[in-house]
Amino acid sequence: MRQYLIILFASLLFSSCDIRSADYYFNEAFDLEDDGKYEEAIKLLDKAINKRRNFRPALINRGADKSMIGDFEGAIEDYKLILAFDPDNTMVLNNIGNNFKRIEKYQIAINYYNEALKTEGAIKSDSIRLFINYAGRWDSDADYRMKDYEIIYERGISHILNKSYSSGIEDLKFSLNKNYQVGDIQSWIGQAYLKLKDTLNAQKHLKEAVRYGLIDAKELLNKLDSKND
DSSP states (O other), X not given: OHHHHHHHHHHHHHHHSOOOOHHHHHHHHHXXXXXXXXXXXXHHHHHHXXXXXXXXXXXXXXXXXXXXXXXXXXXXXXXXXHHTTOTTOHHHHHHHHHHHHHTTOHHHHXXXXXXXXXXXXXXXXXXXXXXXXXXXXXXXXXXXXXXXXXXXXXXXXXXXXXXXXHHHHHHHXXXXXXXXXXXXXXXXXXXXXXXXXXXXXXXXHHHHXXXXXXXXXXHHHHHHHHHHO
C-alpha cells in the first residue's frame, strides 16, 4: 500500500507540473500563427511568457497576434511590457505607434514614432553600418532594428489622418525617395493634396498611384476628372 501511495503521489506530481519549456510553447504558437489561428497561439504564448517573463519574441508575437484579432489595446500592453526592460526597442516603439493609429489616437502614435526615430536601432537611410546576426543566434538586438524611412512612412500616414496634411506629405515624400511603398505613398500624398485643395498635385500623385494598381486612387481621380468636366 505504501509503495502504491508513493507511485500515485509521484504520478500526480508529474501530471501537475508543466515540464515543457518556454521555447516549446513559442514554437508551437508559431505554427498556429502560420495557420491564422491567432487566438489559439495567444494561449500558448501566455504559457511561454509565464515561464519566461522577459521573453521578447513571445511578447512581440503575442502583441502581433492581438493586433490580428483586433485587440489593439491588448497589443499595446504587451509591447509596453517589453519597454519595461528594453526601453529603446525600435520595433516595439514603432508597433505601439501602429496600434495607437489603429484606435485613432493619432497624436499619441506620432509621439511613439518620434521616440522610435531617436533610438540607435532606427537605421539612417544613408547609413553604411552593417549589422550581422550570426548563425544560431536569435532574439538579438539586431532583430528589432528598422530603417528610418519605414517609421517615417507610418508617421506620415498618422499626420494625414490627424489632419496635419503638410507634415504628412513631407514625411511620405521622404520615404518615397527611398522607393518604399511607392503606390501607397502616391495615393496618400494625392489624398493629402486633395484636402489642401491643391488639385493639380492631387491629380499628379493619384495618377502615379493608379499606375501601381491602387483602386481607391483611381476612384478619387475619376471623381476629380468628373468635377473638372
